[in-house]
Amino acid sequence: MFRLGTRGILRVERWDGWDGWLAHGFSTRATGDFLRWPGDSEIASVFQAGRCGTAMLRQVHSGRWVRADAPWGAARPEADAVGSATPGVLLGVRTADCLPVLLVAPRSRAVAAVHAGWRGTVAGVLPRAVQGLAADLGARPREIEAAVGPGIGACCFEVGEEVASQFPERWVADDGGKPHVDLAGALEGQLADCGVRMVMTARLCTHCDVERFFSHRAEAGRTGRMLSVVGLKQASRRSRRCPR
Numbered sequence: 712m713f714r715l716g717t718r719g720i721l722r723v724e725r726w727d728g729w730d731g732w733l734a735h736g737f738s739t740r741a742t743g744d745f746l747r748w749p750g751d752s753e754i755a756s757v758f759q760a761g762r763c764g765t766a767m768l769r770q771v772h773s774g775r776w777v778r779a780d781a782p783w784g785a786a787r788p789e790a791d792a793v794g795s796a797t798p799g800v801l802l803g804v805r806t807a808d809c810l811p812v813l814l815v816a817p818r819s820r821a822v823a824a825v826h827a828g829w830r831g832t833v834a835g836v837l838p839r840a841v842q843g844l845a846a847d848l849g850a851r852p853r854e855i856e857a858a859v860g861p862g863i864g865a866c867c868f869e870v871g872e873e874v875a876s877q878f879p880e881r882w883v884a885d886d887g888g889k890p891h892v893d894l895a896g897a898l899e900g901q902l903a904d905c906g907v908r909m910v911m912t913a914r915l916c917t918h919c920d921v922e923r924f925f926s927h928r929a930e931a932g933r934t935g936r937m938l939s940v941v942g943l944k945q946a947s948r949r950s951r952r953c954p955r
């Protein structure tokens with residue numbers, strides 16, 4: 712379902728055939744640390760996205776969605792979901808335990824990137840992104856494909872009752888000790904409720920595998936960030952320029 716591509720970037724196998732128009736990928740520790748933002752051209756080069764600028768976020772664990780009609784570079788707005796239907800705009804979210812979700816609507820040629828930790832999941836950031844793709848960018852939920860990248864698994868996401876109680880019971884495991892929340896499961900449930908049929912989940916736990924991933928929890932907050940991106944590529948004619 713997922714495969715490791717060049718530079719340690721996890722890719723969705725199913726989307727390989729869309730390489731002509733779609734850039735996407737989930738970085739791992741091997742790709743590098745994105746805690747400090749590289750320039751747009753470096754990000755585009757790492758993810759083999761061609762000529763493009765970026766539209767990324769100041770993530771605040773909210774349910775907020777923004778639409779990017781042009782790259783905005785370093786002027787990152789506070790939000791946790793971003794969508795676009797404009798070629799040459801690379802969307803992205805940074806994570807280290809929270810779950811990155813990439814959404815692609817292949818017929819409408821619209822895409823979105825979502826940062827979903829427990830707060831954002833409870834706030835409904837992912838359903839908001841599906842709704843945004845539909846309402847703002849003309850996508851149909853039925854055509855949307857979702858890829859849920861590496862993040863903290865139910866194996867390691869131990870939480871207090873005050874957090875567990877905010878999730879539907881089916882996503883909370885409580886075997887005598889502290890409750891554990893299955894964030895990826897909760898996100899899959901939300902996508903199904905939104906009518907998204909094709910959902911691919913990496914089920915790779917960042918906390919279990921700090922050799923491959925950055926984990927905020929496993930490394931007590933002193934860690935790097937992975938970057939997950941999605942965007943529509945520019946047509947490859949040389950005369951075309953990135954929108955600015």
Ligand SMILES: [Zn+2]
Pocket residue numbers: 863864865866867868916917918919
């Ligand atoms: Zn784990």
